[in-house]
Amino acid sequence: MDLERFHQTFFEESFEGLERMETELLALEAAGEGAGAVDPETINTIFRAAHSIKGGAGTFGFKEVADFTHHVETLLDEMRAGRRPVTAEAVGLLLRCVDCLREMLASQQAGERPDTAQAESLRQALEALRGNAAQEAPSAVAPQAEAPAGGWRIRFRPLPHLLQTGNDPVRMFRALAELGELTVRCDEAALPAFGELDPEVCYLAWELELRGQVPRREVEEVFEWVEGDCELAIEPLGGRGEAAPETDAAPAGDATEAPALGQPRERTQSAPAGVSAQRRPRAQAGSIRVSIDKIDALINTVGELVITQSILGQIGRELEGVLGPQLEKLRNGLAQLERNTRELQEGIMGIRMLPISFAFSRFPRLVHDLGRQLGKQVRLEISGEQTELDKTVMEHIGDPLVHLVRNALDHGIEPPEEREAAGKDPVGTLRLSACHRGGNILIEVRDDGRGLDRERILAKARERGLVAPDAQLSDAEVYDLIFQPGFSTAAEVTDVSGRGVGMDVVRKNIREVGGTVEVASEPGRGSAFTIRLPLTLAIVDGQLVRVGSQIYVIPLVSIVESLQMQAGQVNVVAGRGEVYKLRDQYLPVVRLYEQFGIEAEHTELAGGMLVVVEGEGRRFGLLVDELLGQQQVVIKSLEANFRRVEGVSGATILGDGTVALILDVGGLHPAARQQAAA
Amino acid sequence: MSETAQALEAGPGGPEAAAGTRQYLTFLLAGEEYGVDILRVKEIRGWERTTPIPGTPGHVKGVINLRGTIVPIIDLRERLGMPAVEYGPTTVVIVLCVGGADGRERVMGVVVDAVSEVYDLPEEAMRPPPEFGAEVRVDFVRALATVGEKMVIVLDIDRMLGMEALGAGAGTG
Known part of the structure; x- marks a missing residue:
């Protein structure tokens, strides 16, 4: 059987599992520090995640991962059985194991052999920890209790879809044969005539006898992956039908007993001769895993549909006057088409939307580790993590966010002593928040540290020749300098930033x-970085403008206002720099036709149409010939077949099938163009 | 992707490739016949108005909408440093699949005077281009091939158009 196509799913699920482990481990640690009770379900969650990874890795033959996870799992198992206290030391070690597993899985995914040196040293650390534990808690349950002398009779009747889940009975039987002496009898009564046989359906059932002293748990473990996909009955050989199930649950007892730390809840499935199908209902009926390519293909198709619809709409409008009584029908049909298209588009866009918690989830760990490394006490507050945004956008902000958080910890938040001396809470606060505003998502990284050092930034900028020695800059302009290439005021280069x-x-x-x-x-009060992102990369609300014979799209979010220029308000600075006085502000004017080297109708500023835009914190005006309509446009990449063009963020296809460029307002400001040229 | 292109893509590596013979689509530029590997040709279409792109050299005529994809159009005469001519009824755009220097494949259109023929050209028919010195650009020419009495200039389209994507070839054309 071709396992390749299952690998990707395994990796995705494993990485998610590791994230879950990490989150829960941090919760454990927090609970431990607060000297509060540890929720046994937390340990169970961690255990289950580790167990799934081990099982999957074993199935796919990732032996190193499976072996290592096994050791992790053993420690967790002891914890949840209450045989092992949850100490900060153990949690720290487990966190390191999570990191190690993540690396191992990443190299497996890349088709490389994982580096086992780190795993080996961690394994020894785990053993050492457990060695101590054994002395501390020698009351470990004798495993013999679960192993009847004779062995087990196993009736295994897979449901027809078993093979499609990637499970292979032969593989399982081989695993059983390693536990003891195995005899297999196959029941082929359900096998249809050859002509009707579907090779992907499992028609067979088996009765197995496993002889030898084998704990029930080990037998169950073999079948763990097919629970819910089969009927399974495990009975002891030699007629001790009732005894075994009782011994099975030996350490668990009843759930109502006063629970020790990590009391196992999951293993209460000791139904005699149990049909385990009920044991873990197939809970994920609510969601399916779809490859992002399929969704992207759908989005493209819908994008085409939107364009086609707008072409039809335009033809419809042109036909008004030509058509008589048919016109009303056509108009209705087109309106219906437009509505459906819009809904379809929104629906499909919605599929790609994920809560930003996916991007935020790594920060508790990062802040925890970095805080320790830097000797700083930091409280992380996260809000608005349910705010949704497009998956692609999310992928792009992961790294910038990490950078901002690292910076805030390294440069922003002061060491505890310094904070106390300044009369602040020794524990610094780092706030990550997200919210929707208009068609954008706003993400804020705010710390209550020392804030940016205006003088130092300015001195550095002068030294680098980024600003003239006598230039008078506003605070905002000074702070904005830190985004210049190669700019860093850190006195010493640290490991962190x-x-x-x-x-x-x-x-x-x-x-x-x-x-x-x-x-x-x-x-002294801190700094705040605000990231504003479009919700999706696929569509944008745009203002269509005309310059000469060309039509351009300006994203609505960058437009402040549009106006016709008054003659008296136009000034020229130093013979070149044209500014327009709008209320109490002087706005630089960019003649779009000049920048783009095309012909325009209006070359006089007075009386011309000015679109006031804002990008990168700069406000300026664009001179255009005419404002056309506003519409939602589907963004197409120029880079896919060409390259990035300064001042242009992409292209779109208009109702008549022609291409219009979408302007990148930030790149059109004279200063931005100068930087690009330099 | 057009059906033609799929059909074309399904065809390579067949018996003719084994014999070292490939098919070339030829077209005319200022009376000379130029050839490109036919497997790179996605489609041939008439000239249509393009949307100009700011900040690009003159031979980049702009972009068109090719069934929902934005495709740049390059005037091959101007790219090769020949005088531009007015586009007429025989002017066509050959849409090509170009391998860029960055390893990505791009779709680009080239404007040529007219489409000519499809030839089977064996590898032995290819001659390396002679050197002309600095005045004549031959770095885009992969080979000169002889077909009967005629000469076909076989172009290296990756080299010629791959640079467009980097913006490097911009000023030199």
Whole structure:
């Protein structure tokens, strides 16, 4: 059987499992520090995640991963059985094991052999820990209690779909044969005539006899992966039908007994001769796993549909006047088509939306580790983690967010002594929050640390020649300098940040997905980075403008207002820089036709149409010939077949089938263009 | 992707490839016949108005909508440094699959004077281009092939168009 196609699922599930383990381990630690009771379900969750990884790794032949996980699982098992206290030491070790497993799985996924050196040293640490435990708690349950002398009779009747789940009975029987002497009898009564046989359906059933002293648990473990996919009965050989199930649950007892730490809840399935199908209901009926390619293909198709629909709509409007009584029908049909298309598009976009908790979930761990490493006490507050955004956008902000959080911890939040001296809570606060605003998502990384050092940034910028020595800059302008390439004020390069490749990359990554990042700061009170991102990369609400014969799309989110320029308000600075006085502000004016090298109708500023836009914290005006309609446009990549073009973020297809470019407002500002050219 | 293109893509590596013979689509530019590997040709279409892209050299005519994909169109005359001509009824756009220097495949269209023939050309018919010195650009020419009495200039389209994606070839055309 071709296992390849299951590998991807295994890796995805395993990485999710590791994340779950990590979250729960941190919860354990938090509970431990608060000297509160440990929720046994927490340990169970961790155990189950580890167990799934072990099982999957075993099935797919990732022996190193399976072996190592086995050791982790053993420790967890002891914990949940209450034979092993949950100490900070143990949790720390388990966290390191999670990291190690993640690396091992990553190399397996890349088709490489995992590095076992780290696993080996961790394994020894686990053994050492358990060695201590054995002395501390010598009351370990004697395993013989679960193993009747004769062996087991196993009746195994798979449901027809067993083979499709990637399970192979032969593999399971081989595992059993390793436990003891195995005899297998196959029941082929259900086998149909050859002509009707579906090779992917399992028609067979088996009766197995396993002789030898084998604990029931080990037998059950073999079948663990087919629970719910088969009828299974395990009975002791030699007529001790009732005795075994009781011994099975030996350490568990009744759930109502005063539970020790980590009392197992899961193993209460000691139904005699049990049909285990009820044991773990197939709970995931609520969701399915779909490859992102399939969804993207759908989104593309729907994008085409939207364009086709708008082409039809346009033809419909052109036909008004030509058509007589038929017109009403056509109009209704088109309206219906538009509505359905819109709904279909929104529905499909919704599939790609994920809560931002996927991106936030790594931070508790990161902050925990970094705080220790830097000797800082940090409280992490996360809010709005249910805010949804497009998966692709999420992938792009992961790294920038990590960078901002690292920076906040490294440079922002002060060491406890310094905080106390400044009269602040020795424990710093780092807040991660997300919310929807308009068609955007706002993500904020806020710390209550020392804030940005205006003078130091300015000094550095002057030293680098980024600003003129006598330039008068506002606070916002000074803070914005940290996003310049190669800019870092860190006095010394630390392991965590300060290599000067950072904030410019953050801004670049965020710009790539059409977002912006801004910083606000108050000395001694902390700083806040605000990331504004589009909810999706696939569509944008746009304002269509005309310059000469060309039509461009300006994303609505970047537009502040549009106006016709008054003659008296136009000024020229130093003979070149044109500004327009809007209320109390002087806005630089960018002549779009000049920048794009095309012909325009209006070359006079006075009386011309000015679209006031804002990007990258800069506000300026774009001179265009005419404002056309506003519409939602499907974003198409220029880079897919060409390359990135300064001042253009993509293209779209208009109702008449022609291409219009979507403007990247941030890249059109004169200063931005200068930087790009440099 | 068009059906033609799929049919074309299904065809390579067959018996003719084993014999070292490939099919080439040829087209005319200023009276000379140029050839490209037919497996790279996705489709041939008439000239249509493009949307110009700011900040690109003159030979980049702009982009078109090819069934929902944005495809750049490059004037091959101007790319090769020949004088531009007005587009007429025989002017066609050959849509090609180009392997870029960054390892990605791109779809681009080239404007040529007219489409000519499809030839089977064996590898032995290929001659390396002679050197002309700096005045004549031959770095895009993979070989000169002889077909009967005629000469066909076989182009290396990856080299010629792959650079467009990097923006490097911009000023040199």
